[in-house]
Amino acid sequence: MTRLTIGAFSRLSRLSAKALRRYDELGLLPPARVDPFSGYRYYDGSQVERARLVAWLRRIGMPLAGVREVCDLYATEPAAAARAVRAYWDRVETETATRRDLALFLADQLARPEETTMTALPALTIRHAARTDQGRVRDTHQDSACATDGLLAVADGYGTEGAPAGAAAIAALKELDTAPGAGPRAGDLLNALEDAVQRANTTIGGLEDSGTTLTAMVWTGGRLALVHIGDSRAYLLRGGGLFRITHDHTVVQSMIDAGTLTEEEAASHPQRAILLRALDGTAEAARPDLRLHEARAGDRYLLCSDGLFTTVPEGTVRRVLTGTADPDGAADALMALAQEAGAPDNIACVVADVIPADPDTVS
Incomplete structure (x- = not known):
């Protein structure tokens, strides 16, 4: 099987070499082989799909623990992986709506500082x-x-x-x-x-x-x-x-x-x-x-x-x-x-x- 250098794999997966080294350390995306003398990392072409999935999930802000769960699910049960992504994004939208309400409230209060106290009846x-x-x-x-x-x-x-x-x-x-x-x-x-x-x-x-x-x-x-x-x-x-x-x-x-x-x-x-x-x-x-x-x-x-x-x-x-x-x-x-x-x-x-x-x- 053809081995890819970390640079080639980085271009295919859209993950930086720095990110790949980090994901190797975490066990999320280990290379197929590490040269025992030079320490160079080599990847299989079969790993590109998982790496691209990692890149996409990170772009939507999913924490690494969630990324690992979705990637592992996708390998055996793609429908469950899809459900996990939808559930994550629903939580993001709910939390964003809460922060939006707070931001609008704060903006309103900053525009009307004289009304921020509760002294008026x-x-x-x-x-x-x-x-x-x-x-x-x-x-x-x-x-x-x-x-x-x-x-x-x-x-x-x-x-x-x-x-x-x-x-x-x-x-x-x-x-x-x-x-x-x-x-x-x-x-x-x-x-x-x-x-x-x-x-x-x-x-x-x-x-x-x-x-x-x-x-x-x-x-x-x-x-x-x-x-x-x-x-x-x-x-x-x-x-x-x-x-x-x-x-x-x-x-x-x-x-x-x-x-x-x-x-x-x-x-x-x-x-x-x-x-x-x-x-x-x-x-x-x-x-x-x-x-x-x-x-x-x-x-x-x-x-x-x-x-x-x-x-x-x-x-x-x-x-x-x-x-x-x-x-x-x-x-x-x-x-x-x-x-x-x-x-x-x-x-x-x-x-x-x-x-x-x-x-x-x-x-």
Whole structure:
């Protein structure tokens, strides 16, 4: 078989000689032969395809660990390699969207520095309702919900101490639930949220074999700062349309993103409850999504655990949220529908309306 020098192989593969030496050291792309006297590297022509794949994957920014996985899959199961690339790019787009929202927020704040503090009385406020229920099947109740004038949150705990895990996550966020003007500047709020989540994760690390999801929104008087990890969800009802504003961190969602599973198939998939991210005491899994939402008068938000959205169809949720006048009535109606559907899991939900601030509160 014809041997190629590192220079010739570099030209064919579109990888620099420096990169080839690095990938040899990592075991990702070892040469076919190394001269024992000169140390020259020689490659087979059959290695060009793998090398070009490495080059393409690096160009899209895939980490080396992912490159190795895709290359190894491609050698035996090309369809699985394709799914892995799609899943990686879906994660990139999700993370880019989050960074885009933050960049736009920062640009807006830099353009209006006089408005970055929260000393002014907000023009909008929220009214809210929270409900939880054990359901009809579970022996324990591990869902938590919180709704105050400054904090909306649901947590779905799991494991032997799931209830304390969920409670710890919400308790950490309550430190940010302050009176208007007393909390952090809007520009600091995402940092404060991330710090609170990490404190909660540290606490949860002391609980045996347990963790929790967390979906929460902190009210700043004109914006809602969202923190989300796991498979609880947040929805926004605006202009008659219902929009899901969180992305599930689950195995089945990654399969949906990769195009290998439909939403309908996911509902009955045996791995539908397996989380890719959660607060479980480890740094690897505790990576929340953080973003800011501009609030509008008339908006209605729903935060809920999977005990609600897996039993009540989204069209029915939209009908209830659209047709019920106040958050208490909407929350009661949604909980009743989950019960009628058999309530196989714990249920938690929070409904909140964005409304004009009461003029009488202005002083």
